[in-house]
Amino acid sequence: MDISGSVWFITCAVILGLFVFDFFAHVRVPHEPTFKESAIWSSVYIGLAIAFGFVVWWLWGGTFAGEYFAGYVTEKALSVDNLFVFTIIMATFAVPRQFQQKLLLIGIVLALVMRAGFIAIGAAAISTFSWVFYLFGLFLVLTAIKLAKEAGHEKEVEEKRDSRIIALVRRLVPTTEDYDGDKFLTKVDGSRAVTPMLLALIAIGFTDVLFALDSIPAIYGLTEQPYIVFTANAFALMGLRQLYFLIGGLLDRLVYLSYGLALILAFIGVKLVLHALHENTLPFINGGEHVMVPEISTGMSISVIGVVLLVTTLASLIKTRGRTSTPDSVSD
Template identity: 55%
Template sequence: MTLWVLTILGLVALIAVDFFIGRKPHDVSIKEAGIWTVVWIVLAALFGVGLLIWGNSQASGEFFAGFITEKSLSVDNLFVFILIMAKFSVPSQLQQRVLLFGVLIALVLRAIFIAAGAAVIANFSWVFYIFGAFLIYTAWKLIQEAMSDDEEDEFEENRLLKSIEKKFGVADRYHGTKLFIRVNGKRILTPLMVVMLAIGTTDVLFAMDSIPAIFGLTQDPYIVFTANAFALMGLRQLYFLIGGLLRKLVYLSYGLSVILGFIGVKLVLHALHESGVHVPEISIPVSLAVICGVLAITTIASLIASKKQAQKQALDGGDDGDQDGDATDGARKDSIKA
């Protein structure tokens, strides 16, 4: 209990520092986002080393495997965050505030998921079969979506968000950093509050696969929680740092599907082992190597493919002549607006 209390107090202190440094609404520069991204990664690394020194190598390995997995899955979340920001036309200077509170809501909801998952696992070991099957199914769905030509280009509000908007009402414009305003004596939400709730509650959908995935790497609730916390708290800065590069990660879904499928198989093998069936289990070092290897190959392959595509488009554009150049510029402008 002492360790949990100290850890939560430490995270709250870090969050407070992050909030007060960036409390004034402003456009986040690449330099600022880069510095804070490095800070959160370094803090996560120091925490993992601390587990190695004061704990053991297994705990440290499980944390790093969980952190890298959650971080990679969180990058996929950024695509949806971009859609949410676009749908609600969030001013650029308010986006960092939206992400901060949205991530905090997500962290609280994930903590509830983790507590529930830990309780279920402690009492029903057969749940590993369900987790494993679900991850393998999710991996297959990711591959199907990646191979499909249809792209999700619009964010749809969930039922909870729609009911909140209907009950409280929403202002027709942003009012700085205010979350509530009074109109004709009635207290209503501002669009800023709605966007925060949208990001926070939408993350619950992502937790449906990320929580079982990390429980496939460790059954220690403390490591599951801290890995999620460090992965989420650096997500805001990562949004501004690689937001423009996300479209270049064309094979990200394939890489994530391999990771989820691998962890799903690992969970099934663990469940069989717990049931008394003599099957080999996948160790944490092997898991860590597979996760890092898949992410490295996915990133390199994505960047190479994106570069070739850009070169092909440049050559095709050059062959069209000046007359088609204006049309291309117009198409690009329409694409940016979309």
């Protein structure tokens, strides 16, 4: 897949333009989006992601399009797990609903910037050392085990993580417990102080780094093309803000989602190890020769990911049937 510098520039410009449009059209004036607004714009961004997949198909063929769609679905599923954490952060800092859009949009942009860095590092490592796939695969399997163990205890785990980083910030800079609109900095007795808005943004940014450590190796298990990795991540993150308000009331019902994501990460981890064995150059494995093992196709990957997400979602909704949404989940 040969991607010229001009294609990269145009792609980044379009993605940046969409985020700028999102800010001026929906976020600049603080408000809590209605269910209808969230549904419409979630559909728009999902539609754009699907349309881009067909552009990839048209320009570079069905194989790369399949890799893009597999990556997009995986990243979108992992981003839903982000929403659980965002909900915890918003509750921890008691962020008013009308200010949450600004936090989410800035947090998402920061997440994409950080992921771009991880993508570049991953691409450089893969092109230089084929054995990196062993590391990625092992890391994903260990992450899957950790995620499965933490399932059902996400709130406690996240609160511990946030408390450590926020405690450090509070020791380094003056902070205030009071909000000053949607400002990140305010003045207290004539001195600058950090508001809870900035503390919440720091917590979101720190969380984004942790999620990037999981998501980037996962998508490199589905494609080795940095362009596909980047665009799949970008389109998965776009519309995440609207999705937060759209399904906020359903998040507490997806009780088996973490188990499903753990299974997907483990599956991709195994896929990476098999690929590493197939491309093996390590002298202490099969004398440095390639190991003839079966490789998992993109079509099979999409099928497994889709079935796992469908089953865990349906099982979650059946398990929590009759459970009501939280009062502040959505606005009609």
